[in-house]
Every structure is written in structure tokens, then in C-alpha cells.
Amino acid sequence: MRTQVAIIGAGPAGLLLSHLLHLKGIESVVLESRSREEIEATIRAGVLEQGTMDILTEAGVGERMKREGALHHGIELSFGGRRHRIDLSELTGKAITVYAQHEVIKDLVAARLAAQGSILFGVSEVSPQDIDTDNPSVSFLHAGEKHMLRADFVAGCDGFHGVSRPAVPESVRQDYQRIYPFGWFGILVESAPSSDELIYVQHERGFALVSTRSPTVQRLYFQCDPKDSVDNWSDDRIWNELHTRLENSDGWRVKEGKIFQKGIIGMRSFVSTPMQHGRLFLAGDAAHIVPPTGAKGMNLAVGDVKLLSRAIEAFYRKSSGELLAAYTDHALKRVWRAEYFSWWMTSMLHTFADASPFQQQLQRAELENVVNSRALSTALAENYVGAF
Numbered sequence: 001m002r003t004q005v006a007i008i009g010a011g012p013a014g015l016l017l018s019h020l021l022h023l024k025g026i027e028s029v030v031l032e033s034r035s036r037e038e039i040e041a042t043i044r045a046g047v048l049e050q051g052t053m054d055i056l057t058e059a060g061v062g063e064r065m066k067r068e069g070a071l072h073h074g075i076e077l078s079f080g081g082r083r084h085r086i087d088l089s090e091l092t093g094k095a096i097t098v099y100a101q102h103e104v105i106k107d108l109v110a111a112r113l114a115a116q117g118s119i120l121f122g123v124s125e126v127s128p129q130d131i132d133t134d135n136p137s138v139s140f141l142h143a144g145e146k147h148m149l150r151a152d153f154v155a156g157c158d159g160f161h162g163v164s165r166p167a168v169p170e171s172v173r174q175d176y177q178r179i180y181p182f183g184w185f186g187i188l189v190e191s192a193p194s195s196d197e198l199i200y201v202q203h204e205r206g207f208a209l210v211s212t213r214s215p216t217v218q219r220l221y222f223q224c225d226p227k228d229s230v231d232n233w234s235d236d237r238i239w240n241e242l243h244t245r246l247e248n249s250d251g252w253r254v255k256e257g258k259i260f261q262k263g264i265i266g267m268r269s270f271v272s273t274p275m276q277h278g279r280l281f282l283a284g285d286a287a288h289i290v291p292p293t294g295a296k297g298m299n300l301a302v303g304d305v306k307l308l309s310r311a312i313e314a315f316y317r318k319s320s321g322e323l324l325a326a327y328t329d330h331a332l333k334r335v336w337r338a339e340y341f342s343w344w345m346t347s348m349l350h351t352f353a354d355a356s357p358f359q360q361q362l363q364r365a366e367l368e369n370v371v372n373s374r375a376l377s378t379a380l381a382e383n384y385v386g387a388f
Helices: 012-023 036-041 050-058 063-068 088-092 101-114 235-246 297-318 327-349 357-372 374-385
Strands: 005-008 028-031 070-072 074-079 082-087 096-098 118-120 124-129 137-142 145-150 153-156 174-190 199-201 208-214 217-224 258-273 280-282
Touching: 005 012, 005 137, 012 028, 012 101, 012 297, 036 101, 050 063, 050 297, 063 101, 074 088, 074 357, 082 088, 082 374, 088 374, 096 208, 101 118, 153 297, 199 235, 199 327, 208 235, 217 235, 235 258, 258 327, 297 327, 327 357, 327 374, 357 374
Parallel strands: 005 028, 005 153, 028 118, 074 199, 153 280
Antiparallel strands: 070 096, 074 082, 124 137, 137 145, 174 217, 174 258, 199 208, 208 217
């Protein structure tokens, strides 16, 4: 088998990269270990920056997002028994859309198949080969047969646990990581929205978040021990915890409903550099992870493949490798800014078991400063909507 770009992973990064390359007349093959049904059913949250919305629209895959996604012009910060609105649109002229990641994947898969793009689902034993030469390839098993996909470039878009990042030799790779001492307990609920906008809550018992998935589904989170088990949490216990953390004296109440999904996710910050080695280029979670507090994960992946698609186009159209050589430097500027913002939001809103009373008061003072200072509110808003 032969193509121009071999793409490992059919998440948002891999699928969007394939589609952006297709729009420029560049061939690719996407290799995915899971089935189409699995990737389209893996439910993950999605807060899309203005820039991400624009890229999807320009690529011709934003129609359903604009029709079914929830456009939000602000967020709320809740602490000390009061809620404070950050007006994103007024402060930045931009907004965000809440549109789940698996819905983006559905749109991208449909677009690639409609364009007769090549996506091989259910592959295994994937292994990048000869990436430090001008003739890289990817070996894999599909439908019981061994295959070799030869390409000009290999794009590793296979996530944190994928095979692409380990293909970069440890002698040239440096990983930066922080594991947070808490996780998020997330639930999906059949109910009308509790709020028109996301509510980020700082509470003495721990962080909580109200998010809307659709007019009939809510996504709710609360800070928990990452080693806890969902089996320890009955529906009644979950609702009691959410009512305690989310509600205050203003009369607002979170709307209950049937809980149809529960899960605990760990929290980490992670960056691997360089994001390229030879003819292998990493994008999305294969190269970096952010805690979800800043809503940056999928947006960073989209930013990566936007840069990478332009660099690959320049290679073919202008015979120039300049943008490819600079890919890591260009991508990491945005990655580290997002890492900082996600760390800052996480640190400001979560409860740390080892925090001293002095540190707790500083955390409260920081929140007060953010909501009472237009400059600080604007800084939060600019980072949140990606207005850079």
C-alpha cells in the first residue's frame, strides 16, 4: 500500500488532518484500532473555541455543529455562595460552542467517507517504521492479514497511550508531566439544562461543573479521589453532593434526572517534545494532555493539525520543508499557553487537601480579583475562547 500521509488514529486530530489534506489534493490513509461504532459512541465533552468552529466550518464539516451545538457567550464562576458571570463575547468579541467530541468525530467520518477517503478500522499491531528516513512506513494487521503502508510522512494522532510517541527515541525526547491529586466524577443525566451557560464552582468540598450536552442531556462533574470507584456512589449520594456544592441561597437548583453514565477521569498536565522526529509528526493527545478545566484538549488538537496540514501542503506545493522543520516550535507556543491556562484554572478552582489556611485565603482572593477586575476577566475570557 502507498499513500502520501499515513495517519495513525481516527480521533478528531487524525480525521481532521486527513480531511484538510484532502481539500488540498493530498492523499492519506487513516489507521484506527477501534471500530467506527466505538469511536462514534465514546462520549466525551466538547467546548469548541471560536477558532476551532471557524476551521470546521471552512472545512465544510461545521453545518451540524452550527445547527445542533449550543453557542455560549459567557461562563459563570461560583464561589462563596455567589455566582459571577464572565461575559466572553463582550470582553473578546468571540464565543464558544458546546458540541461533544464524538459528534465532531461523526461529522468528520461522514465527510471522509463521502469523499471516498480511506479509513481502516479495527487494525492492530500498528508500528511506525523507518521514520528517520525519507521513506517511512507503518506496518499493521487488518482483517487477519499483515500490511505495510508506505508514505512520505507519518502523523501520530493516536492519543496518550498510542504507539506514535514511543517511536520517538528517548534520547531525543523530553516529557514534562504533572499528575494532580484529584479526579473528576462525571455523570450524564437525562434532563433539561440547569443553566444556559457553564458554571465552574469552587467549594470547600471540592470543585464542581455544570455543563449542557443537549436540550435533553446534562453533563455534570464534581472533584473526587481519582482512586475512588463509581460503585461507591449511589444516585442519591451523587445528587446530595451536587446539591451541596452547586447551590446557594439565591434559589437556583440543579435539575435532577435519570443518570445513564458514570465515570471517573484522572487529571494530568503533559507535554512531550519534540513533536516530530524525522518524518513522524505528533498531534493532539499523542503529544500533550491538559486537565479539562480549561476546555483546551480538542482545541489544541485542531490547532496542531491546522499547522501540520499547512506545512505538508507547503512541502508538496512549494517544495519547501521550512514549515515542517518549524512545526514543533510553532505548535508548542500555543500548547504551553494552553497548559498554563488549564493549570491556572485548575489551581484556582479545586480544593487541595494539603493547602494551608493561608493558601486557601489566597485562592479566594484570586477568584475575587478575577471577577472584579475587567483586566483579569478579559485575560480569562481571551484564553477561554482562544482569542490569540
